[in-house]
Amino acid sequence: MTILVTGAAGFIGSEVARALLARDDSVIGVDSLNAYYTPALKRARLDRIGASSKFRFIKADIANYQELTAALTGLEFSSIIHLAAQAGVRHSITHPFDYGKSNLDGHLSILELARARKVDHLTYASSSSVYGGNEKTPFSETDPTSAPVSLYGATKKANEAMSASYGRLYALPQTGLRFFTVYGPWGRPDMAYWMFADKILRGEPIEIFNNGAMGRDFTFIDDIVKGVLAAHERPPGADRHFHRIYNLGNDRPEELMTLVTLLEKELGKTSEKIMMPMQPGDVERTWADIGRARSELGYAPTVTLAEGIKRFAAWRLSADYTF
Numbered sequence: 001m002t003i004l005v006t007g008a009a010g011f012i013g014s015e016v017a018r019a020l021l022a023r024d025d026s027v028i029g030v031d032s033l034n035a036y037y038t039p040a041l042k043r044a045r046l047d048r049i050g051a052s053s054k055f056r057f058i059k060a061d062i063a064n065y066q067e068l069t070a071a072l073t074g075l076e077f078s079s080i081i082h083l084a085a086q087a088g089v090r091h092s093i094t095h096p097f098d099y100g101k102s103n104l105d106g107h108l109s110i111l112e113l114a115r116a117r118k119v120d121h122l123t124y125a126s127s128s129s130v131y132g133g134n135e136k137t138p139f140s141e142t143d144p145t146s147a148p149v150s151l152y153g154a155t156k157k158a159n160e161a162m163s164a165s166y167g168r169l170y171a172l173p174q175t176g177l178r179f180f181t182v183y184g185p186w187g188r189p190d191m192a193y194w195m196f197a198d199k200i201l202r203g204e205p206i207e208i209f210n211n212g213a214m215g216r217d218f219t220f221i222d223d224i225v226k227g228v229l230a231a232h233e234r235p236p237g238a239d240r241h242f243h244r245i246y247n248l249g250n251d252r253p254e255e256l257m258t259l260v261t262l263l264e265k266e267l268g269k270t271s272e273k274i275m276m277p278m279q280p281g282d283v284e285r286t287w288a289d290i291g292r293a294r295s296e297l298g299y300a301p302t303v304t305l306a307e308g309i310k311r312f313a314a315w316r317l318s319a320d321y322t323f
């Protein structure tokens, strides 16, 4: 099987590509290697995927359909795992057009590509951000998602609606995965756990938003990769109008201060904390109800925050970290 993976140089995409190759699938990886965070990290992730006759990397912007299809001319693939996007809630306040391009135009390009190539299944990344200020916990797939509190969340909600329409219009099997705060080695430098680690190691104070009254359902990368692969193996059929959504979280919301304490313990340093107000676009709490993924996909996350942060910190302090 050959699977097209978009965002293959990204955090989740590179790990998904590695897992597919490890089970002997072939992978075509697409990524623009944009500079939202250091492209050196993206290139290092590609190096880590390694040279293999089963892996081919293509640098292309998915928001440009002509560029994308020209780059893929002559290449065959039977399904798509679409993980390229402009991520980050806070950046969407300052750079809204990046989200319009990569997340709206980009998602449409991938839908059109999937339709033109008649793929068996398109699995794509949505986000817990679609739940916006949902106060009912845990968040379940049947909860309302019509009031996102960030443009990022709004583009992910739009992706789900666009995909639902292609399911009904073209019988294109698709699965949307709402990821909940994914973290781990080779992760994302724009996320709180990474920024805190940098500051703790440099002896700089760390800013704690909403005075620490924040909770997140942190999900370790290995658990997410298993969920992505399990979902991708099960394309939805006509009974679901060819479109299905799953929460992929950890079902264990943790306080922000627990994250800080664990990082300090594993990095062997403490830090001064500066209490800050809530940031625009942020939500106080996320918590995934993973019952649907558990029963339909056999999804069963196993890595606790304590164990995951231990693994992240070990990597952060290792020679592999050069960013």
Ligand SMILES: NC(=O)c1ccc[n+]([C@@H]2O[C@H](COP(=O)([O-])OP(=O)(O)OC[C@H]3O[C@@H](n4cnc5c(N)ncnc54)[C@H](O)[C@@H]3O)[C@@H](O)[C@H]2O)c1
Pocket: 006, 007, 008, 009, 010, 011, 012, 013, 030, 031, 032, 033, 034, 042, 060, 061, 062, 063, 082, 083, 084, 085, 086, 087, 088, 101, 102, 106, 125, 126, 127, 128, 178, 179, 180, 181, 182, 183, 188
């Ligand atoms: N990491 C999380 O906690 C999290 C949570 C919810 C949802 N998600 C979603 O999961 C997916 C993967 O996230 P990630 O954490 O790996 O982010 P990432 O930023 O590490 O990876 C995304 C990759 O997509 C690429 N990309 C962006 N725009 C592109 C474009 N127009 N054309 C081609 N490539 C482009 C980037 O260069 C990057 O390598 C994204 O859709 C993200 O929105 C992630």
